[in-house]
Amino acid sequence: MKVLARPRELDEPVAEVRGQVAEARPSGISLLSQRTLLGLALLLAWEGSGRFLVDPFWTSSPTRILGKLAEWTANGSLFFHLFITVREMLLGFVVGAVAGVCAGFLLGRNERLALLVEPYLMALFALPKVALAPLLILWLGIGIESKIALVAIIVFFLLFYNTLAGVRDVNPNLVNIVRLMGASERQIIAKIVIPSAGAWILTGVRISIPYSLIGAVIGEIIASNKGLGYLTEFYAGMFDTDGVYAALVLLMLLAVVLNVICGRVEQRALRWR
């Protein structure tokens, strides 16, 4: 096969540009050490105020929180409650996400069915899902099942609407192009619809992770005997702010870790954007 002439003008790659933007940093002390210093200063101020200004009964203090966390680690309750919450979240998330994506594809590819059920789904979507928690507890008890159900319902709607939008957003030109190549309906879905909607679904996953944590914790606060939400509620009831703060710190750490993982996955999967 003959090789064609290679044009030079305006035809050079633009790929190398990315990755150079993040270079602009304030000179002198690195951002990381500045951030560490700020964090330490805030912790010191908190510790100091607990000792000299405010009764730590109200605001606890970093050392007292650390003490509480050490105590929970030693007696095993830290990982027990942490894993309960993570389990509720993840199981609820998987159930809700699978159902939401399937429903989104079904209605996205079936315009008539979508027109039929859309107002009802809208009404359910508009309902604040946490208001369902008492009913779910009534049905499923105070164990983890009611929390899984609550998380699943919250995640379902977020992923359903994102998937539906993604399927509807598919560029019809791309569909026509592969039709000309002789693609079957199944190939169109596999090669165009799913990858194209994939970006929307990933966004749905990203926003529903924090919501699934909210769902699990609220379920636990309303009625339960285990999990991080239960811990905050239990220690608040005991007027033990150290326990409340320690549970909040765990929740915060959990949320941050989940967020970082999601960000990494999304960045890798959406490199083409």
Next chain:
Amino acid sequence: MPAGPLIRFDRLSKTFQREGTEVPALREVSLDVQEGEILVLVGPSGCGKSTLLNLTAGFLASSAGAVFYRGEPIQGINTRVGYMTQEDNLLPWRRVAGNIQLPLEIQAAADQARRVADYIKLVNLEGFEQHYPKELSGGMRKRVALARALISDPETLLMDEPFGSLDAQLKLVMQNELLKVLDLSIRKTLVFVTHDLGEAVALGDRVVVFTGRPGRIKAIEKVPLPRPRDVFKVRFSREYEEVYNRLWRALEEEVYKGEAL
């Protein structure tokens, strides 16, 4: 066996419904396209050139008349044609190699990796196999789209202003590449839509001028320039100038009419 035309447009009309009113796009167009020919369609905007391609691809159904492909009326998608439009329509989530491979995947063709490598070489994109479309310049994306349109070896190519968005120099380069590819297989037929008259004469064996909306055929000119051609050089030939001038006189009127609307 007497070979009939590859494509026959037989008193073809197409009317669109827009907000309750009927907008005629094509009226009573009759035209034959021969196998191996490069036929270029020019005309003012909205004259139904693109509609003609969409009817040939089977994306649209005619309002009256018919398109015959190898003697058979076209019904549904016409998978014997390849289509390239002004938008490159690459799959943004696939890398260059993956985009070019797409038609082979769909047809479950043999020897996919080698053929992809061949076509990447043909359009001069070696070294960019693993780039995503957004990492490429406009000209390079066009090359990917061209390789994808050619790799499944469709007997007919439909092109709708494929180089419309490129700057003048790059356009010449792409035209030259297209002609070289077509000259590799003499039986390949091309129907090419443009509103650049220079491009039309440089590429076409015949050039068809359409009237403004609704599109009808106003003039057909044979281009007496032999192939293979060099698009850089043909522009300075006497034949090019003569055909260009005749076509411009036919087109001029339509363009001014369009302006007056």
